[in-house]
Each structure stands twice: as C-alpha cells, then as structure tokens.
Amino acid sequence: MIPELGHFALALACAFAFAQAIVGLWGAHRRDMRLMAATPGLAVGQLLALAGASLALVLASAWDDFSVVNVAENSAVAKPLLYKITGTWGNHEGSILLWGLILGICGGLVSVFGRTLPSALRARVLGVLGGTSAGFLLFCLTTSNPFWRSWPAPADGRGMNPLLQDPGLAFHPPVLYMGYVGFAVPFAFAVAALLEGRIDAAWGRWVRPWALVSWCFLTCGIAMGSWWAYYELGWGGYWFWDPVENASLMPWLTGTALVHSAIVVEKRESLKIWTVLLAIGTFSLSLSGTFLVRSGILNSVHAFANDPARGIFILGLLGLVIGGSLLLFALRAPLLRSGGVFAPVSREGGLVLNNIFLCSICAVVIVGTMYPPFADLLLGQKISVGAPFFNATVLPLAIPVFLAMAVGPLLPWKRGRLMPLVTHAWWAALAAVAVGGVCAGNMAVLPALAFGAATWLILGSFSEVIERTLLFRAPVANSVRRARGLPVAVLGAAIAHAGMGVTIAGIAGMSLSSNKIVEAKPGDQFKLGGYEFTLLSLSSEPGPNFASRVASIEVTQGGTPVAIMRPSKRNFASQNQTTSDVAIRTNFLRDLYVVLGDERDGQAVLRLHVNPLAPWIWLGALVMAAGGALSLADRRLRVGAPSRLRAGAVPA
Amino acid sequence: MIARRRLLLAAPLGVAAAGGVAFWSMLTRMQGGTFDPHDIGNPMLGKHLPDFDLPGIAPSPGFSSRDVLAAAQRQPVLINFFMSTCIPCAEEAETLDALSRQGVAIWGIAWEDEPAKSAAFLDRYGNPFTRVGTDRRGTAAIDFGLYGVPESYLIDRTGRIVWHMAGGLSDVVVEQQLTPALARARV
Numbered sequence: 001m002i003p004e005l006g007h008f009a010l011a012l013a014c015a016f017a018f019a020q021a022i023v024g025l026w027g028a029h030r031r032d033m034r035l036m037a038a039t040p041g042l043a044v045g046q047l048l049a050l051a052g053a054s055l056a057l058v059l060a061s062a063w064d065d066f067s068v069v070n071v072a073e074n075s076a077v078a079k080p081l082l083y084k085i086t087g088t089w090g091n092h093e094g095s096i097l098l099w100g101l102i103l104g105i106c107g108g109l110v111s112v113f114g115r116t117l118p119s120a121l122r123a124r125v126l127g128v129l130g131g132t133s134a135g136f137l138l139f140c141l142t143t144s145n146p147f148w149r150s151w152p153a154p155a156d157g158r159g160m161n162p163l164l165q166d167p168g169l170a171f172h173p174p175v176l177y178m179g180y181v182g183f184a185v186p187f188a189f190a191v192a193a194l195l196e197g198r199i200d201a202a203w204g205r206w207v208r209p210w211a212l213v214s215w216c217f218l219t220c221g222i223a224m225g226s227w228w229a230y231y232e233l234g235w236g237g238y239w240f241w242d243p244v245e246n247a248s249l250m251p252w253l254t255g256t257a258l259v260h261s262a263i264v265v266e267k268r269e270s271l272k273i274w275t276v277l278l279a280i281g282t283f284s285l286s287l288s289g290t291f292l293v294r295s296g297i298l299n300s301v302h303a304f305a306n307d308p309a310r311g312i313f314i315l316g317l318l319g320l321v322i323g324g325s326l327l328l329f330a331l332r333a334p335l336l337r338s339g340g341v342f343a344p345v346s347r348e349g350g351l352v353l354n355n356i357f358l359c360s361i362c363a364v365v366i367v368g369t370m371y372p373p374f375a376d377l378l379l380g381q382k383i384s385v386g387a388p389f390f391n392a393t394v395l396p397l398a399i400p401v402f403l404a405m406a407v408g409p410l411l412p413w414k415r416g417r418l419m420p421l422v423t424h425a426w427w428a429a430l431a432a433v434a435v436g437g438v439c440a441g442n443m444a445v446l447p448a449l450a451f452g453a454a455t456w457l458i459l460g461s462f463s464e465v466i467e468r469t470l471l472f473r474a475p476v477a478n479s480v481r482r483a484r485g486l487p488v489a490v491l492g493a494a495i496a497h498a499g500m501g502v503t504i505a506g507i508a509g510m511s512l513s514s515n516k517i518v519e520a521k522p523g524d525q526f527k528l529g530g531y532e533f534t535l536l537s538l539s540s541e542p543g544p545n546f547a548s549r550v551a552s553i554e555v556t557q558g559g560t561p562v563a564i565m566r567p568s569k570r571n572f573a574s575q576n577q578t579t580s581d582v583a584i585r586t587n588f589l590r591d592l593y594v595v596l597g598d599e600r601d602g603q604a605v606l607r608l609h610v611n612p613l614a615p616w617i618w619l620g621a622l623v624m625a626a627g628g629a630l631s632l633a634d635r636r637l638r639v640g641a642p643s644r645l646r647a648g649a650v651p652a
Numbered sequence: 653m654i655a656r657r658r659l660l661l662a663a664p665l666g667v668a669a670a671g672g673v674a675f676w677s678m679l680t681r682m683q684g685g686t687f688d689p690h691d692i693g694n695p696m697l698g699k700h701l702p703d704f705d706l707p708g709i710a711p712s713p714g715f716s717s718r719d720v721l722a723a724a725q726r727q728p729v730l731i732n733f734f735m736s737t738c739i740p741c742a743e744e745a746e747t748l749d750a751l752s753r754q755g756v757a758i759w760g761i762a763w764e765d766e767p768a769k770s771a772a773f774l775d776r777y778g779n780p781f782t783r784v785g786t787d788r789r790g791t792a793a794i795d796f797g798l799y800g801v802p803e804s805y806l807i808d809r810t811g812r813i814v815w816h817m818a819g820g821l822s823d824v825v826v827e828q829q830l831t832p833a834l835a836r837a838r839v
Contacts, residue, residue: 277664284668297678311679315672322668330662334654377678377687 003068006056007147010097013049013104014141016042017134020107024127028120028195036123040111043126046133047108050101057088057097057146067153070094070146076159078545086170087160092294092310093146095173099290100140102174102181103133110185117206124192125185132184135317143310162546162572162579166232172224176248179218180286183255185210186262187283190276191325194332199272204265207279209632211262215255216628222248223621234582234595236515236609238617241390243298246369247289253362254282257355259628264348267413269339271348274355276336280329284322285362291318297373343415350408357401364393402453402504405497406460409490410467425463432456443512450508457501461494489634496627503620509590509613519603529610531592532556536564538604546570548581551596551604555585567596567606586615695797701811702795706785709767714785715759723757723782724807728814728837730758730830732781733793735765735801736773744802744820745777751826752780756834760784763793763801806830808837 020042027035057070061084066072074091075084089098107129114122140146163169189207193199225248230238239245258278264271292298295311342348368385375381406428407421436452466472468490469482516528520535527533536552550568554561567583585592591614597605681687696702701717708714723729732748734741752758760781762770767786774784787793796805799818806815815833817825 273661281664291675295675295679296682297675311682312676315675315679319672323665323672326665326668330658330665333661334658373678374674377674377681 002056002063003060003065003147003149006053006060007145009049009052009056010137010141010145010147013046013053013100014134014137016046016049017130017137020046020130021127021134024123024125024130025195028123028127031120033119036119039123039126039130040114043104043107043111043130046130047104050097050104053147054088054097054101057094058085060147061085061088064157065153066155066157067149067151068146069148069150072150072154072157074157074160076157076545079157079160079165080544082167083160083165083170087164088146089173090160090164090169093140093144095177096136096140096144097146098173099177099181100133100137102177103129103136103184106181106185107133110188114206121189121192121196124195125188128188128191129184132188132321135320139310139313139317143313159545159572162570162577163232166228168224168228169232172221172228175217175224176221179214179216179221179255180248180251180290182210182214182217183251183258183279183283183286185214186258186279187325190279191328193276194325194328197332197335199265199276199336201266201269204262204267204269204275207275208259208262208266211255211259211279211282212628212632215252215259216625216632218248218252218255219621219625219628222252223618223625227618230614231582231584232579234580234607236513236593236595236607236611238510238614241368241387243369244289244293246365247285247292250289250362250365250369251282251285253358253365254278254285257358257362258282260351260354264351268342268348270342271352271355272336272338273333276333277329278355280322280325284318284325287318287321291315298369340414342413345411345418346416347408347411347413349416350404350411353404354401354408357397361394361397361401364397365390368393399453402457402500405500406457407463409461409464409493409497424467425460428456428459428463431459447508447511450504450511454501454505454508457504458498461497461501465491465494487634489631492627492629492631492634494627495630496624499620499623499625499627501620502616502623506613506616506618506620509616510611513609513611513614515607515609517597517605517607520606521603526606526608528608529590530557531562531610533594533606533608535604535606538599541568543570546572549596549599551594551606553583553594553606555592563592565592565594567594569596588615588619589613591615696805696813697816699813701807701813702792704785704787704792704795706761706787706792709762709771709784709786712784715783719783720759720807721811723759724809724811727757728809728834729807730756731761731796731805731807732758733761733763733787733796733798733801733803734770734773735763736769737765738801740820741802742773742777744822745780747821747823747826748780749778750823751821751830752782757782761792762786763798764788764790806833806837 020039023035023042024039026032027039060068061071061075062081064071064075064077064084066075070091070093074087074094079087088094107126110122110125110129114125117125186207189203189210193203222245225245226238229235229240258275261271261275261278265275291311291314294314297311340348368389371385372383375383407425410421410424432452432455435455436448439448439451442448465483465486468486469479471479474482514529516526518524518526520526522535522537525532525534532555534554534556536554538549538551541548541550548568548570550566553565553567555563555565563585565583565585568581569578570581571578580595580597583594589612591609591611593609593611593614595607595609597607599605678687701720703717705716706714720729720731730751748758758780760783762773762784764787765773766788770784770786774781785792790798796803802820804817804821805813808814814837815830817829821830
C-alpha cells in the first residue's frame with residue numbers, strides 16, 4: 001500500500017510540475033495576475049507530493065518491503081536501520097527521486113523567500129524550475145521508478161555495496177545534490193531574465209544568494225566525497241581525477257566564477273551576458289555530469305547500473321533544457337545592454353581575470369575527461385587520460401588564481417592602482433617568501449612553492465580586513481569598533497579565500513607523505529616517518545552484518561606511546577565482498593593511516609602511511625563553505641534581496 | 653560587427669549541439685554493440701601473431717605459433733588465455749564449450765599456472781580446446797599484450813589478430829561480435 005501511495009505521490013508531483021511550468025510561463029507571458037499568483041502554490045504542492053513519495057520509499061526500505069524491486073536489490077534484513085534509510089538514495093532510482101525532491105525544495109524556497117520579487121519574474125523562475133522538474137520526474141516515473149513491484153517477493157534483499165555502508169557516504173549525495181540542483185535556481189533566473197530581455201543590478205542581487213548557497217553545498221559535497229575516498233577506499237589518496245570527481249569539479253569551477261561575476265552585475269551592471277551564460281553553463285554542467293555517469297559513456301569506479309537506454313532519455317532531456325536555454329541565449333542575449341565601463345586594473349578587472357582562469361581550468365578538465373570517448377568515437381583510438389595530464393595542466397592555471405585571489409579584494413571598483421596592493425600586503429608576501437624559502441631547504445620545489453602560496457593566501461586574504469580595521473595601527477578599541485562596522489561579506493570573502501590556502505597547504509603536506517607496505521607477524525616493529533609501528537595481535541570480531549579480522553597496532557614516537565590503532569577487514573557474507581576499514585589517527589598536523597591487507601601463514605600485510613597536514617584538505621573546504629555562508633548573512637544581501645523590511649521602514 | 657556578436661553568442665549553442673550529437677551517436681552505437689568505451693583495446697589488434705613455442709600439459713604436446721598459422725590456413729583459430737584460479741574463466745567455460753561443439757577451433761594457453769592445476773581445471777569445467785599450451789612464465793602473454801585472464805584473440809588465414817576480447821566470453825558477445833568476426837575471417 002505504502003509504495004502505491006508513493007508512486008501516486010510521484011505522479012502527482014509530476015503533474016504539479018507540468019502545471020507549474022505552464023501556468024508560470026503562460027501567466028507571465030499574458031501578464032495574467034491570477035495565473036502568476038497561482039504558481040507558488042503549485043510549487044509548494046509539488047514539494048509536498050515529492051516529500052510524500054520520498055517518505056514512502058524510506059518507509060518501504062525501513063520496513064523491509066522486498067516486493068519493491070528497488071528495496072530488494074539494494075537492501076537486506078540484516079542491514080542497520082540508518083543505512084536502510086540513507087540507502088534509499090544510494091542507488092540510481094532513489095537518487096533520481098532525491099534529485100527531484102531537492103529541485104522541489106528549491107521551487108518551494110523560491111516561493112517562500114521570493115514573495116517580494118516582481119510577480120512576472122517570480123512566475124517565470126518558478127515556471128522554468130517546474131519545467132525542469134517535470135522532465136526529471138517523467139524520467140523517474142518511466143525509466144527509473146523506485147516503486148516498481150515484483151511478485152513473489154524475495155525472502156531477503158540482495159544488500160547494499162558494503163563500501164557505501166558508511167556514515168560519510170550516507171550524507172554525501174544529499175549535500176552534493178543540494179549543490180548540483182541548487183544551481184537550477186540561478187539557471188531559472190537566467191532563463192527568466194532572457195525571456196524578459198532585461199537584467200539589472202537587482203537581478204544580480206537576487207541571484208547571488210542562491211548561487212552562493214549552492215556553491216557552499218557543492219564545496220562541502222565534493223570535500224565529503226574526497227574524504228570518503230581517503231578513509232574508506234584505503235588507497236591513501238584523496239583525489240583521483242576520476243570522471244565522476246571531475247563531473248563535480250566542473251560545475252564547482254564555473255559556479256565559483258558565477259558567484260564572483262554576479263557581484264559585478266550587482267555593483268556595476270557589467271558582465272551581464274557573461275553572468276547569464278555562466279548561470280546556464282553551471283547548471284548544464286551539473287546535469288551533464290549526472291548524464292555521463294549514468295549512461296556508461298565514461299569509465300569510472302562509481303557503480304551505477306549503466307544503461308544506454310536510460311542515457312538516451314536523459315540526453316533528450318538535456319537537449320531540451322540545455323539546448324533550449326542556449327537557443328534562447330543566442331536569440332535574446334544580443335538585446336541585453338551592458339552598463340559600467342572599467343579600467344583593466346580594477347576590482348572588475350580582477351574578477352574578470354578570476355573568471356577567465358577558472359573557466360580555463362574548467363575547460364582543461366572537460367577536455368581531459370571527454371577526450372577518451374571522443375578520441376574513440378572520432379579517431380578509433382583507445383586512450384586514457386590520467387592524473388599526470390591534469391596535474392600538469394591545472395597547476396599552471398591555478399597558480400595565477402592563487403596569487404591574485406589574496407589581494408584582489410583590495411582593488412577599488414572602476415579604476416585602481418597596483419601600488420596599494422604593495423603597501424597593504426607586503427608583509428603577507430614577505431611571510432610567504434620566508435615560508436617558501438625555509439621549505440625549499442627541506443623538500444622538493446613544488447611543495448615548497450605550494451606552502452609559500454598557502455601562506456600568501458591565508459595571510460593576504462585578511463589584509464583587507466586588517467586594513468579596514470586599522471589593526472595594529474590604531475588603539476584596540478578603535479579597531480574593534482571598526483570591525484563591528486565591517487560588512488560581513490568582506491569577512492566572509494577573506495575566510496573563504498583563506499580556506500583555499502588551508503586546502504593548498506593540506507595538498508602540499510599530502511605530497512610529502514610517506515608509506516610502506518610490510519608483511520608482519522605479531523611482535524614485529526617497523527619505522528616510518530619518525531614513528532614506530534608495532535603489530536600487537538590479530539583477532540576476529542563479529543559485526544552487525546559482517547565478520548571482521550582486526551589488527552591491533554601500537555604506534556610510538558621515540559618510545560612514547562602515541563596511539564593504539566585497529567584497522568580491520570570486513571567480510572560481508574551476503575554480498576561475498578570484503579572491505580578494509582582503515583584506521584586513522586589525526587592530531588590535525590599529521591594523519592597516521594594503517595590498512596590491513598591479506599593474511600597468509602600467520603603473517604598479515606600492513607600498509608602504513610604518515611600523511612602530514614592531510615586533514616587540512618577537507619578542513620580548508622569547510623572553511624571556504626563557512627566563508628560563503630557568512631557572506632550570506634551580510635545585511636546588504638538581505639536588505640537588497642527580496643526584502644520585506646524595505647517597505648516597512650529603515651527610518652535611520 | 654553586430655553579426656559577429658550574434659555569431660559569438662550563438663557559439664555556446666553550437667558547442668552544446670555538437671556535443672549532443674556526439675553523445676547521441678555514442679549511445680546508439682553502444683546499444684548496437686559497435687562502440688564500447690569500456691573496451692580497453694589491444695595494441696596487437698590487426699598485427700601479425702607473435703612468435704612463441706609453448707610446452708603442453710604432459711603427456712600431450714604443446715604448440716607453437718607455426719602450428720597456429722598452419723591451422724589458421726584451414727579455418728580461423730580462437731586463442732584463449734585462461735588460468736585455473738580465475739572465476740571468469742570458469743564462467744566462460746560453457747560458452748567456449750558451445751563454440752567448440754559448433755566446430756570453432758579454440759586453442760588454449762594456460763597463463764602463469766601450474767600444469768597440474770590447469771589439467772584439474774579442464775577436468776572440472778570441460779576441455780573445449782583443440783590444443784593446450786602452457787605459458788608458465790607469462791612471456792608469450794607479454795608478446796600478446798595480455799591485459800588479464802580470460803582474454804581471447806581471433807587469428808585469420810593471413811595470421812593476423814582480427815578480433816580481440818579482454819574478459820570472459822558470453823553468449824551476447826559471441827552473438828554480437830565473435831560470430832560476425834568469424835564470418836569476416838572466413839571470407
């Protein structure tokens with residue numbers, strides 16, 4: 001019964017979405033107030049229906065209803081309840097439903113928070129969101145329906161891939177999808193603006209918070225994925241330039257560019273056409289990434305059941321969404337007029353530079369990811385493109401970004417001089433050179449450069465804050481007063497930029513990691529990176545739906561105990577699959593990382609890693625996202641954005 | 653000037669359309685079985701059979717590349733690399749058996765395996781091979797550009813490798829790829 005209700009709710013949501021698209025776009029076209037006023041209600045209806053459908057799938061999974069094909073294929077009685085719930089979005093069908101649900105949430109949020117948007121713009125934005133949603137829900141209903149039943153129901157399910165049975169990964173898809181799908185809102189704003197043929201500063205102010213929220217989620221989502229690869233796969237790496245990773249990196253790069261270029265639209269009414277294109281492009285890349293992963297075109301470790309038939313449906317959908325919006329762009333963009341002019345050396349100039357470099361990096365990643373299938377198709381050549389290509393091409397493009405982003409915010413709008421950068425940020429540059437120099441004496445050139453760049457970024461990012469609060473130059477009380485008056489967005493930008501510096505330091509530290517593969521029997525001791533690892537014992541332990549072999553390893557540094565580490569190998573009988581459970585001990589300056597391998601004749605294979613600064617990679621991403629979130633709290637954004645306060649007062 | 657601006661703004665649509673057409677042709681050809689991005693290919697495809705001379709599982713004799721060339725004069729020879737501990741090799745045994753009953757000449761090479769274990773494997777899963785060679789040190793496999801076991805190579809009358817499959821043979825692969833390749837090689 002519950003799955004049928006879910007199926008019905010899904011169909012209802014699809015109907016709501018179609019209605020939302022037609023009523024919104026037609027109503028705005030005809031300037032029909034009643035139709036336009038009806039759209040938010042339809043969006044909320046769609047959201048409620050989708051919430052119902054998702055709840056039904058969660059219940060079916062939690063109550064072990066194996067007559068539902070999706071549950072039977074991905075769950076089992078012995079699976080812990082948490083993973084029965086989170087497992088609903090760990091497979092293709094469920095993840096499409098989650099995608100739809102998040103798109104529905106976006107529509108609902110626009111309805112609620114967009115009450116002061118011009119009614120025609122709001123109707124168009126909701127109409128575009130509804131149309132996109134309708135396509136995806138139709139896809140879900142016809143080719144990837146999570147509610148399909150089979151009879152007779154099997155006694156037990158087939159269980160989930162044990163690698164996915166992990167709290168980090170359980171919440172990785174929702175966060176990542178919030179990022180991917182969130183960019184649908186800037187996309188809808190861009191299409192609505194093209195339909196209206198008008199973009200002004202207010203448009204930039206409305207779009208920016210949506211882009212920023214999506215960007216924060218995408219940043220966290222990518223970091224979670226990378227962290228999962230680090231501790232769950234047990235390969236000791238954090239980024240593999242896998243097509244699926246690249247598919248998430250591409251919209252992140254263009255999304256970062258969008259967050260910055262929208263500032264220029266807002267402040268200076270410049271770069272309008274470019275910003276619209278970025279908004280369309282970012283969402284298009286989000287969609288294409290999903291498509292490429294699920295169609296089986298790209299080789300990837302990420303296991304979704306590849307099915308070319310589904311691929312053709314998604315491709316058609318992409319053709320409509322991306323092709324339609326780009327056609328509209330080709331027709332209507334020439335009508336948009338650009339406003340402010342600016343000198344090459346200015347804040348605008350700096351942001352243009354940022355956009356050029358970010359989009360170049362994105363182009364390089366696209367080429368590297370797409371070259372193998374295209375070379376196969378057009379030239380019949382089998383080629384694989386791996387980490388060496390990406391490292392060699394992305395790095396030279398990233399270095400200018402790192403150099404510029406620390407001090408870009410110091411440049412004034414319209415026209416500026418380079419001299420203030422020198423007077424305000426000389427101390428950061430000096431510190432960076434000093435750190436780089438000290439490091440160069442102890443390690444290879446590249447990590448030393450990276451540590452220098454990280455120092456420059458972390459310190460330089462705060463030079464504007466320090467400058468504006470007159471820290472160290474005025475009395476402390478004076479500085480505190482100035483800091484209170486400082487726009488939160490300035491602080492947010494400084495923190496986000498510094499977060500990038502933290503990540504770079506982590507990556508540089510990771511490149512200095514050392515590792516060793518040893519065969520050990522209890523009592524053996526090994527030295528690595530200044531630590532002694534002693535294997536104490538090997539034992540068997542039962543788990544909820546697996547049996548494990550556990551190694552106890554004592555780590556000491558010069559005789560002083562540091563930690564007892566217990567890496568294990570888990571054998572999941574229901575899938576006949578073994579995973580290794582990595583043991584990690586961190587003190588935030590280095591990770592000790594031990595993997596238990598195969599055992600033979602009382603000897604176990606152990607892989608020992610000492611990874612300096614590894615946690616900084618993900619910590620930096622969190623700092624970046626926190627900076628973005630802080631900018632959102634800026635009063636200027638809130639007041640400027642669809643504001644309910646403005647009508648009321650602001651007497652001062 | 654305005655025309656150029658319009659052209660520039662239509663460029664993203666052009667790029668997206670080209671990408672869309674390419675993806676569409678990839679997907680349709682993937683469904684038709686003529687395009688497989690997961691097929692890792694083999695540098696030896698289209699090249700002449702490498703030279704080798706392998707001992708057999710005693711007491712039966714092994715075979716050399718000259719024996720294969722001689723046999724290929726009469727009909728195409730499918731060379732199949734296998735190993736006793738490899739599960740996909742056991743899975744493809746049924747398909748190989750069916751092929752050999754249809755009269756396809758299949759010659760096996762046991763890769764980096766002890767002859768006794770190879771013999772036990774063939775006893776257990778059936779022996780579809782006309783002749784069996786043993787490549788205990790894996791040197792012949794290197795000349796073949798072997799990716800892993802199981803892996804199959806089709807040799808035509810001229811002694812060239814005309815078709816190749818990394819991974820187990822299934823009825824689908826036989827129907828969609830091997831049968832057409834055999835027909836072409838027989839012409």
